[in-house]
Amino acid sequence: MTPTITAFADSPDGGVGLARDMRVRWALEEVGQPYDVKLVSFGEMKQPAHLSRNPFGQIPTFEDGALKLFESGAIIFHIAEQHPGLLPTEPQARMRAIMWMFAALSTLEPPIIDLEQSGFIDRGQPWESDARMEVLKDRIRVRLQQLADWLGDSDWLDGDFSAGDLMMIMVLRRLEGDNLVEDYPTLVAYMARGMARPAYGRAYDAQHQVYLAASAAR
């Protein structure tokens, strides 16, 4: 059975693969699992049909037979449990790879989303402040330095490439263009290693095609 994921019909990211379906596409490509994509508009995301897939009205979701999942972390973990290639088989190494998925989502991503959201929330408002944005950036810099220190000369976070790296690289990509991650050559090289993987390329192209089609239809 071919699973179906949902993705933005018209992604606000300009087709550069920052929407969270990219993470799931990459995981599916890594394990060689074909998938169908159902595109949903912003209006459809708030309708009952989509809320039955995800009560928070977000993408991506994942449906495979009777199983309905949301949350990119949970979907990728499920894919990694069903197929070899994204988690080590040795139990402690497997658990550490899962730990890095949680670290990407719980320790790295929240201050990065905070910076992103503050950009939207503050723009043009009386409280808008460059000094405030610098405080947010400094919090992110602390995490980036710690992550770079951890990586050192290693190719990946812990042994071979895993779902933990996939998630971490996708979280770091959210900083592209912010002049933050670019200051950490270790992290730039780490991201480049991930993005050079053929599975990443296939996933990127697939989501970019959706964007091109949506643009052509406008």
Next chain:
Amino acid sequence: MTPTITAFADSPDGGVGLARDMRVRWALEEVGQPYDVKLVSFGEMKQPAHLSRNPFGQIPTFEDGALKLFESGAIIFHIAEQHPGLLPTEPQARMRAIMWMFAALSTLEPPIIDLEQSGFIDRGQPWESDARMEVLKDRIRVRLQQLADWLGDSDWLDGDFSAGDLMMIMVLRRLEGDNLVEDYPTLVAYMARGMARPAYGRAYDAQHQVYLAASAAR
């Protein structure tokens, strides 16, 4: 072998169980696993000994023989895999419980932390703004309403109590005193159900004892 977790020697939460060791203590109590606690000061958290447990210098960590873990989500998942009681055995129900752990950490917690951190970052600064705080609160209200709609008349998020409920209730507790979650009787009752569990009470008392001892020593 008895696992060892780390916790704040002097928790900034005033002993009310909002530090993230509480989540892990609760999980350990639910499954009946005794544990040791190593208390670390804020200074020690930035030293090599603790950074070898968690490169981001945070608590809690979990050590069991050769296995070292950080991230409360990962630690609780590990405990839930090792012991019955926190995840259903039926595979799809198990996967949905794991999904709710990710939902608590990735969809509910980030805007809640953002509100909390903005309180610290903005206080007394020229950009401090009540209107900005209201925007942050409105984002949280959207999530609380969606969660209350999902719960409806159910006791727990999906079937029996699981690690997903444990994580969700601990994330919601971060809002105590903010006059937000109090507006959703469904969520107030849900939290109360979790906090009435004997394992929660034992975990709460254990962390509170640490706080009382630290206070007495001051």
